[in-house]
Amino acid sequence: MKLIRSFVVDFSGVILIGFFLAFMSFINPINESLSGAIPNSFLNLNTIFMSIIIEALPFILIGVIIAGFIQMFITEDHVKRWMPKNKVTAIFMSCVIGSLFPACECGIVPIVRRLIGKGVPLYAAIGFMLTGPLINPIVIFSTYMAFGKDLEIALARMGIGFVAALVIALIISFLFKNNQMKQKAYLMSTATNITGQPFLKRLDGMLKHTIDEFFDMGKFLIIGAFLAAFVQTYVSSKTLLQLGDGLVSSTLVMMGLAFILSLCSEADAFIGASFKNVFSRTSILSFLVYGPMIDLKNTLMLLAVFNVRFVVILVSTITVVVFSMIIMTSGLIGG
Amino acid sequence: MSFNLQQALKAFILLMFSGLIIKFHLTGEIGKLINQDYNLLSKIAAAIFLFLFIMQLPRIWTKEHHHDHDHECNHSCDHTHVDDQKPFVKIISYIIIVFPLVTGFAIPPKVLDASIAEKKGVFLNKANVVEQQDKPLENSNDDTSEPSLSSSDQNSNPTDQTNGTEEVHELPVQEQIDPEKVLVPMIEEILKEPVIQMKAGNFVIYGDTIHYDPEKFSGKEITLKGFVYKEEGMTESQLVISRFVITHCVADASIIGFLSEFKGAKDVKEDTWIEATGIIDVFDYGSLKLPRINVTEWKIVDEPTEPYVYP
Numbered sequence: 001m002k003l004i005r006s007f008v009v010d011f012s013g014v015i016l017i018g019f020f021l022a023f024m025s026f027i028n029p030i031n032e033s034l035s036g037a038i039p040n041s042f043l044n045l046n047t048i049f050m051s052i053i054i055e056a057l058p059f060i061l062i063g064v065i066i067a068g069f070i071q072m073f074i075t076e077d078h079v080k081r082w083m084p085k086n087k088v089t090a091i092f093m094s095c096v097i098g099s100l101f102p103a104c105e106c107g108i109v110p111i112v113r114r115l116i117g118k119g120v121p122l123y124a125a126i127g128f129m130l131t132g133p134l135i136n137p138i139v140i141f142s143t144y145m146a147f148g149k150d151l152e153i154a155l156a157r158m159g160i161g162f163v164a165a166l167v168i169a170l171i172i173s174f175l176f177k178n179n180q181m182k183q184k185a186y187l188m189s190t191a192t193n194i195t196g197q198p199f200l201k202r203l204d205g206m207l208k209h210t211i212d213e214f215f216d217m218g219k220f221l222i223i224g225a226f227l228a229a230f231v232q233t234y235v236s237s238k239t240l241l242q243l244g245d246g247l248v249s250s251t252l253v254m255m256g257l258a259f260i261l262s263l264c265s266e267a268d269a270f271i272g273a274s275f276k277n278v279f280s281r282t283s284i285l286s287f288l289v290y291g292p293m294i295d296l297k298n299t300l301m302l303l304a305v306f307n308v309r310f311v312v313i314l315v316s317t318i319t320v321v322v323f324s325m326i327i328m329t330s331g332l333i334g335g
Numbered sequence: 336m337s338f339n340l341q342q343a344l345k346a347f348i349l350l351m352f353s354g355l356i357i358k359f360h361l362t363g364e365i366g367k368l369i370n371q372d373y374n375l376l377s378k379i380a381a382a383i384f385l386f387l388f389i390m391q392l393p394r395i396w397t398k399e400h401h402h403d404h405d406h407e408c409n410h411s412c413d414h415t416h417v418d419d420q421k422p423f424v425k426i427i428s429y430i431i432i433v434f435p436l437v438t439g440f441a442i443p444p445k446v447l448d449a450s451i452a453e454k455k456g457v458f459l460n461k462a463n464v465v466e467q468q469d470k471p472l473e474n475s476n477d478d479t480s481e482p483s484l485s486s487s488d489q490n491s492n493p494t495d496q497t498n499g500t501e502e503v504h505e506l507p508v509q510e511q512i513d514p515e516k517v518l519v520p521m522i523e524e525i526l527k528e529p530v531i532q533m534k535a536g537n538f539v540i541y542g543d544t545i546h547y548d549p550e551k552f553s554g555k556e557i558t559l560k561g562f563v564y565k566e567e568g569m570t571e572s573q574l575v576i577s578r579f580v581i582t583h584c585v586a587d588a589s590i591i592g593f594l595s596e597f598k599g600a601k602d603v604k605e606d607t608w609i610e611a612t613g614i615i616d617v618f619d620y621g622s623l624k625l626p627r628i629n630v631t632e633w634k635i636v637d638e639p640t641e642p643y644v645y646p
Contacts, residue, residue: 004336005336005396008336008396009392009393009395009396010392012343012346012392012395012396013346013388013389013392016343016346016347016350017350019347020347020350020351020354023440024354024358024440040445040448040450041450043442043445044445044447044448044450046438046442046444046445047367047368047444047445047446047447047585048447048585049435049438050368050435050438050439050444051367051368051369051444051585053435053439054355054356054359054365054368054369054377055368055369055373055377057352057356057377057380058376058377058379058380058383061380061383061384065383204390207387207390208390208391208394210387211345211349211387211390211391214349214387215345215348215428215432218432219428219431219432222431222432222434222435223431225435226434
């Protein structure tokens with residue numbers, strides 16, 4: 001029976017590949033005739049959309065693989081052992097770990113979901129989620145380079161980001177008692193069956209989780225990418241400029257832009273830098289700090305995982321804290 | 336054994352994602368989407384998708400008819416995976432996931448054009464700004480707006496052009512673009528050439544340098560290739576010869592170009608690729624000095640196989 005099954009599996013693989021090749025040969029003629037018929041702006045939109053997707057795919061894959069890994073190889077016991085009991089210490093520690101962990105926002109929500117499932121307290125997971133995409137060697141370096149070897153802005157980004165993350169996580173720890181995950185998301189989360197399972201079986205399970213996770217989270221990447229591409233294609237930056245003049249409104253505009261564009265934190269430094277002569281340094285800094293913490297793509301993913309009320313409060317808290325910190329430090333940065 | 340359609344669908348989708356990335360690489364269209372430096376990363380992604388596809392196959396055929404709980408975590412998983420959603424939501428989810436596959440295969444990526452340039456707006460070159468301009472750019476009434484690059488500070492080797500008609504200037508790897516340290520020495524280098532040849536490999540660095548200190552280049556002859564872009568408010572004899580600069584992926588594209596003047600400019604349509612030769616002169620834009628090319632000869636050319644430039 002096993003033999004037959006494995007034969008059938010392989011055979012299905014071949015069939016699917018066959019479908020795929022047939023599809024490929026079929027699609028080319030359509031390609032040519034379509035490109036004439038489609039409006040130019042949509043072609044541009046599609047190109048930008050595709051580019052964001054192709055760019056982000058490796059990172060989301062990394063994120064879901066790590067999420068799968070956490071699911072299968074990290075147990076509740078592990079977490080209990082490492083997590084400090086004291087709230088403040090826990091928050092601090094999670095922010096530090098997040099800073100060392102090179103994550104993209106595309107991949108962070110699956111990871112956070114798993115961590116909470118394994119018993120990491122909500123506030124610590126949030127601290128990790130905020131610092132992960134924002135503070136890591138890649139982002140520090142790209143910020144430094146994007147502004148012309150500008151150490152000050154790279155450090156300001158990280159410094160403000162870290163402090164803001166601490167504050168936000170602290171606030172969350174006071175406001176919320178339980179883990180705020182949507183009920184069905186939390187059901188049946190982690191039994192300890194995984195310990196004692198042979199490695200290969202665990203690996204197998206991990207991959208299956210990875211695949212499922214990809215399907216869950218991938219759609220948010222796609223929606224976010226589409227919206228960002230849409231804004232790029234149809235919204236002129238002149239419109240944005242007219243909105244933002246003066247410290248407060250320009251900061252708000254940049255934060256709004258960061259939210260909508262949903263860029264990956266590795267690249268957003270360059271986008272931010274491109275606004276250098278149009279918006280003040282302070283408002284660009286807000287773009288740089290806010291974007292990696294929360295954006296449209298992220299928010300959609302969070303809504304899939306957490307209670308709506310929590311997500312709303314989280315996003316508001318992040319917005320208020322980042323905004324206030326930027327305004328307060330604006331004098332120091334000279335923007 | 337029973338056949339599980341959803342799992343089969345997932346397997347197919349994984350295969351298609353891999354195929355999409357591979358297709359872009361094979362057709363070379365990947366260059367229209369992301370910066371070449373990231374090619375390896377996306378190839379790895381394609382490989383991972385293939386691997387996941389293979390791992391997904393066994394799930395298509397399950398031993399008994401039950402939903403796929405036989406993955407080895409039994410009850411240690413949460414059940415928000417697609418399997419458990421209501422049918423309608425499931426269908427929407429699949430449509431969303433499949434959407435980029437459909438558009439990716441059916442609609443070819445397009446080289447960005449002047450309409451995008453217009454949306455992205457025209458920013459002053461940051462290297463050129465002597466004092467911080469806090470006021471927003473004037474819009475349409477401004478007829479001397481100078482489109483230039485804004486985010487070019489990155490170190491990387493300029494992409495090698497496989498297109499035989501464009502040689503590449505091999506520049507040393509830029510560790511920084513600190514104007515004092517990098518652009519100023521470039522001035523000397525550029526001035527050594529009898530005619531400044533702008534090529535894909537040097538477009539960004541030369542462009543930056545010339546915009547940084549245009550007066551040093553006044554009177555110098557220059558040749559360049561780019562697409563035509565016209566800003567609102569430009570006169571009949573003005574247009575911008577531009578290129579798109581890609582840092583990461585085309586979503587972060589920005590424009591670099593030179594304001595150019597010649598009599599027939601109004602007859603040249605936007606998005607036309609032209610090659611032009613002319614003399615640089617300098618004009619005032621507020622308190623800034625910006626370069627302008629007085630074109631002496633020009634001709635229409637085909638869009639190069641590598642239209643974008645990289646920092």
